[in-house]
Amino acid sequence: MYRCVARLQATFLHQHTNPGLLLPPSSLSKPWDQCSVLLTFLNSSFSRPVGVTGRVSFISTAAHVPLDRSRCKAPVVGQVSAMMTDMDFSTQAKLGLAKIFWASCRREAYASLYHPFLVSLAAGTLPKHAFQRYMAQDAYFLEAFKNAYQMAMESTEDEDAKATIDSLKRDVEEELTLHSSVMQSLDADQTDFEPNTATAAYCDFLRAAATGGNRTLNLASTSAKIIAAMTPCMRLYAFLGQEIKKNINEVPDHPYQQWINTYSAADFEAAASKVEHLLDKLTESVNKEDEKALLYNLYRRAMNLEVDFFSAQMLGPVHVPFFKSQAAPENRLLLVSDFDSTCTISDSCPVLADLTVQIAGKIPGGRSAGETGASLLRNKWDDLVMRYMDEYEEVLNRRLSNKEHGNGKAFTTEELQELLKEMSDFELKANARVEEAAVLKGLSPVAIQDAGKSMPLREGCSDFFKRLGLQEAHVDTHILSVCWSKTFIEAVLEQGEIHVANINANELVFNGNASTGKISFNVQTALDKQRHFIQILDHLKGRQSTDPEHQQVHSVYIGDSLTDLLCLLRADVGIILGDSSTLKQVYGEKMTSLFRKALLLEQGNMQLSGYVFTVSSWYEVEAFLFGPAGSRVL
Numbered sequence: 001m002y003r004c005v006a007r008l009q010a011t012f013l014h015q016h017t018n019p020g021l022l023l024p025p026s027s028l029s030k031p032w033d034q035c036s037v038l039l040t041f042l043n044s045s046f047s048r049p050v051g052v053t054g055r056v057s058f059i060s061t062a063a064h065v066p067l068d069r070s071r072c073k074a075p076v077v078g079q080v081s082a083m084m085t086d087m088d089f090s091t092q093a094k095l096g097l098a099k100i101f102w103a104s105c106r107r108e109a110y111a112s113l114y115h116p117f118l119v120s121l122a123a124g125t126l127p128k129h130a131f132q133r134y135m136a137q138d139a140y141f142l143e144a145f146k147n148a149y150q151m152a153m154e155s156t157e158d159e160d161a162k163a164t165i166d167s168l169k170r171d172v173e174e175e176l177t178l179h180s181s182v183m184q185s186l187d188a189d190q191t192d193f194e195p196n197t198a199t200a201a202y203c204d205f206l207r208a209a210a211t212g213g214n215r216t217l218n219l220a221s222t223s224a225k226i227i228a229a230m231t232p233c234m235r236l237y238a239f240l241g242q243e244i245k246k247n248i249n250e251v252p253d254h255p256y257q258q259w260i261n262t263y264s265a266a267d268f269e270a271a272a273s274k275v276e277h278l279l280d281k282l283t284e285s286v287n288k289e290d291e292k293a294l295l296y297n298l299y300r301r302a303m304n305l306e307v308d309f310f311s312a313q314m315l316g317p318v319h320v321p322f323f324k325s326q327a328a329p330e331n332r333l334l335l336v337s338d339f340d341s342t343c344t345i346s347d348s349c350p351v352l353a354d355l356t357v358q359i360a361g362k363i364p365g366g367r368s369a370g371e372t373g374a375s376l377l378r379n380k381w382d383d384l385v386m387r388y389m390d391e392y393e394e395v396l397n398r399r400l401s402n403k404e405h406g407n408g409k410a411f412t413t414e415e416l417q418e419l420l421k422e423m424s425d426f427e428l429k430a431n432a433r434v435e436e437a438a439v440l441k442g443l444s445p446v447a448i449q450d451a452g453k454s455m456p457l458r459e460g461c462s463d464f465f466k467r468l469g470l471q472e473a474h475v476d477t478h479i480l481s482v483c484w485s486k487t488f489i490e491a492v493l494e495q496g497e498i499h500v501a502n503i504n505a506n507e508l509v510f511n512g513n514a515s516t517g518k519i520s521f522n523v524q525t526a527l528d529k530q531r532h533f534i535q536i537l538d539h540l541k542g543r544q545s546t547d548p549e550h551q552q553v554h555s556v557y558i559g560d561s562l563t564d565l566l567c568l569l570r571a572d573v574g575i576i577l578g579d580s581s582t583l584k585q586v587y588g589e590k591m592t593s594l595f596r597k598a599l600l601l602e603q604g605n606m607q608l609s610g611y612v613f614t615v616s617s618w619y620e621v622e623a624f625l626f627g628p629a630g631s632r633v634l
Contacts, residue, residue, distance in 0.1 A: 096280035097292075101228075101299040102235055107460060107619040107629060108303035112236060113243055114598055114623035115310045116318040122244040123602035124254050130314040131256060132186055137199045137313070139179045144203035145233065146172040148226055151210040155222035156282070164278050165223075171271045175262075182258055198312035202305045205229065209298055224282040228295040231279050232302040237263045238272040247596045307628050319601040321627040322573065323475065326554040332540050333473060335625075336533060336567065338559035339481035339489050339505070342577050343461050343498075348483045352440065353381050355451050359442050380439050388430050395426055400585060410589040410610070419586065420566060424525035427482075431524055434484075438517030440508060445487055448508075452491025458577070460618030462496035467626055469499060476540060478502040480532055482523050482563060504532050530566040533557065537570075558621060562586060565612070573597065574612040575621055587612065594624055 102109075112118060117134070120126040149169040153162050195203070209229040210222065241263025248254060262268060286292060319325045323333055340347045361374035399419045411419060434440065468475060479500050483489055486505040493500060509518040523529060540553045557564070557571035560578040565587060568574025575594060576583060584591065594613040615621055622629070 096276070097228075097283050097286070097295065098231055098235075098276035098279045101231075101296060102276075104296070105232065105300060105303045106617055107463070107622070108300075108307055109236060109239055110617065110620045110623040111307050111628040112310060113240055113595060114320065114620070115307065115628060116315055116320050117310045117313045118240060118244075119320050119598050119602050120315065120318055121256055122248055122260070123599045124248075124256065125316070125602055126256070127314070127316045128186060128255070130316065132183065134313045135179055135183055135186075136193050137196060137309070139176060139183075140193070140195050141199055141202055141309070142172055142176050142179065144206050145230065146176070148206040148210055148230055152223045152226040152230075155210075155226070158281075161223065161278060161281060164274060165227075168271065168275055168278070178258075178262060185258075196312045198305070198308045202302075202309055205301065205305055221282065224279070224286070224295065225298060227275065227279045227282055228298040229302050231275050232299055233306060234272040234275045236303065236306055238269050241265070241268060243595060247593060247599060311628060319604070320598050321623075321625055322556070322598075322601065323471070323473065323554075323625045324627065325601070326552075332553045333475040334478075334536065334540060334553055334555040335468070335475050336478045336480050336536065336555070336557045336571070338561070338564050339479050339492075340483055342558060342560045342564075343457060343479075344492060345456050345458050348455070348485070348488055351451055351455060352443070352448070352484060352488065355443060355447060356439060356441070357381070359447065377439060380437050384430075384433060384437060384439065387433075391426060391430075395422055396582065396585075410587045416565065416586070420526040420562070423562070424527045427525045431519065431521065435518055440484065440515055440519070441517035443508060443515040444513050445510065448485055448487045449491040452488045453495040455488075455492045455495075457492070457496045458618055460622060462498055463629070464618045464622045465493075465496070465498040465500065467622055467629065471626065476502075476536075478504060478536055480523060480529055480567070481505040482525070482529070484508060484519055526563040526566050529563060530570065533567045533570055556625065568612045569610065576612055576614045577616075577618070577621070579616075594620060598624055 117126070117130075121131065146169055149165050149172065153165040153169070156162060156165070206226075206229055210226045212222070241260060244260050245264035248260065254260065283295060286295065326333060337343060340349075357374050357378050360377045361371060399422070465477075468477060477500050479489060479493075479502065481489060481504070483505050484507075486503055486507045489503055489505055504523055506522050506524070507520045508515040509520055510516065523532060537553055537555060555571040556573045556575065557567045558575045558577060559565075559568055560576060561580055562582050564574075564576075565583065568576065573594075576591065590611045591614055592608075592611055594615045597608065597611075597613045600608055615624075
C-alpha cells in the first residue's frame with residue numbers, strides 16, 4: 001500500500017493546482033485532445049512532497065486522468081470521423097499544432113535516439129566510412145530540404161512567413177557548408193555517390209507535399225503542408241543533439257563532436273522553434289477534421305521516414321538493442337515489470353477504494369441510507385490513508401535524517417536493506433489495518449473487472465507488450481505487484497490487449513460473489529518483491545542445460561517506486577519509469593538515464609555497478625530493448 005502515498009499526494013496537489021489538466025477520458029475523443037492533454041501533463045512541474053498537511057480525501061483521486069497516448073493512432077484522411085470530433089480550439093491556440101504533433105510522435109523520437117546508428121555515433125564507435133556515407137546521404141537530402149523551403153516561400157502571400165522561411169532556408173545553406181567542411185576533415189570521397197532508397201523516398205515525400213502529389217491539395221494551404229512535412233526533421237535533430245550532448249561527458253576526443261555540437265547548439269534549437277512557430281502560424285485557421293488529419297499524417301510520415309533514414313545507414317558491430325545483443329541460443333531473457341503506476345498512469349488503491357464507496361452508496365434502504373453508508377466508508381478510507389501517510393513520512397524522514405541524506409546521495413546496500421526492512425514491517429501493519437477495517441468488503445469480480453477495463457495505461461505500455469510478443473527469441477515475462485487484486489490487474493491488461501501469463505500479486509478473498517474484506521497476500525513489500533524476483537531468476541537458471549558456465553539469464557526489471565529498488569538493483573538492467581521524489585532522496589546519486597546505459601554498452605563498458613536507469617516513457621524502454629518499431633530485431 002505504501003507505494004500509493006506519492007501517487008495520492010501528487011494527484012491531489014495536481015488536481016488543485018492544475019484542475020484543467022485532469023479531464024474525464026470520455027471528453028478526450030481524438031488524438032489531438034489526448035496528445036495535448038498528455039503534453040501539458042508531462043510538461044507540468046508539480047512536485048511530489050513526502051507529506052501533505054490537512055485532511056485529504058483518498059477517494060476519486062484517480063478517476064479523471066490523462067489517457068494513454070499510445071492509443072493515439074495516426075488518422076487516415078477519409079477515415080477520421082469515427083475517431084475525432086471538432087478540435088478543442090482553445091487547446092490548439094494555447095499549444096499549437098507543432099507541439100501537439102511532436103508529443104504524438106514520441107515513439108518515433110525514441111526509436112531514433114536509441115537507433116543502433118545514432119547510439120554508435122554518440123558513443124564514438126561508428127566506423128569512419130559509415131559516418132562519411134551518412135553525411136553524403138544527409139547532404140543530398142538537405143538540398144531537397146532547401147528546395148522545399150523555396151517552394152513554401154513561393155506558395156504563401158504572407159510577407160512575415162516569407163521572411164521566416166527565407167531565414168530557415170539560409171540556415172540550411174549554412175548546414176550544407178558545415179557538412180562540406182566535415183567531409184573534407186574526414187578526407188571523404190564524394191565523387192561516387194548515389195542516394196539510397198530511404199534518402200530518395202524522403203526527398204520524394206517532400207516534393208509530393210509541395211506539389212500536391214498526395215492528391216489532397218485542396219484540403220490545406222501548400223505552404224502549411226510543406227512546413228508540416230519539414231518541421232519533424234528540425235525538432236527531431238534538436239532533440240537528438242541535446243540528448244546526446246548531455247550524456248557523452250565521459251567520451252574524450254570524440255570523433256563526431258562537431259556533429260554533436262551543431263545539433264545540440266542553442267542556434268539549432270532556435271531554428272527548430274522558429275519552424276514550429278511558423279507551422280503554428282500557417283495553421284491558425286485550420287479547423288476542419290480532414291485538414292488536421294492531413295497535416296498530422298504528413299508530420300507522422302516524416303518522422304517515420306527519419307527512422308527509415310537512420311536504418312538505411314551502414315553499421316559496424318553494435319551492442320544495442322539490448323535484447324538483440326543478449327539473444328544467443330544459450331542465453332535466456334527475462335523481463336519483470338511492476339504494475340501500479342508502471343503499467344498504469346495511477347495507482348489501483350484509489351480505484352478500488354472508490355469502487356467500494358460507490359457500492360456502499362447503493363445499499364438497500366433508500367438514497368439517504370446509501371449516502372450515509374458511502375460517507376461512513378469514505379471516512380474510514382480517509383482515516384486509514386492519513387494514518388498511513390503520517391507514519392510513512394515519519395519512517396522515511398527519520399532514516400534520511402539519521403543518515404544525513406536528503407541531498408540525493410545513495411544509501412549503501414546495508415542502509416538500504418535496513419530502510420526497506422522497516423518500511424516492509426510498516427507496510428504489513430498498514431495492510432493488516434485495511435483487512436481489520438473490512439473496507440474492501442462487498443466487491444464482486446465483475447465490478448472489479450469493469451473498473452480495471454476503464455483504467456488507463458501509461459503511454460506506450462500496450463504497444464510495448466504487443467511488441468514483446470512478436471519477438472523471435474523467447475522472453476520470459478512476469479508482472480510483480482503489491483496490488484490488492486490480481487483480478488483487477490488481469491482486467492487492465494486485457495483492455496490493453498496485453499497477454500502476460502505470469503502475474504505475481506495479491507487477491508481479494510470472496511464468499512460467493514462478494515469480497516469478504518480479507519486479502520490473500522502474496523506480495524506486500526519490497527522484500528517480498530525481492531524474494532519473488534530471485535525465485536524467478538533461480539527457476540530460469542534451473543531450466544538451463546548441464547553447462548551453466550556458458551549460459552546466463554539476462555534480466556530487465558521495470559518499476560517506478562521504492563518498493564521496486566531491490567529488484568531494480570538485482571536485475572542486469574533496472575529501469576525506473578517516471579519521476580519518484582522518494583527514490584531520488586534515497587538513491588538519486590546512482591540514478592542516470594537509460595540512454596547513458598546504451599552508450600556504455602556500445603563502448604563495451606560494463607562497469608556501472610549499482611546504478612538504476614531512468615526513462616520517461618515505455619517507448620524509450622521499447623527502443624532500448626527492441627530497436628525501431630516495425631522490425632523484429634531478435
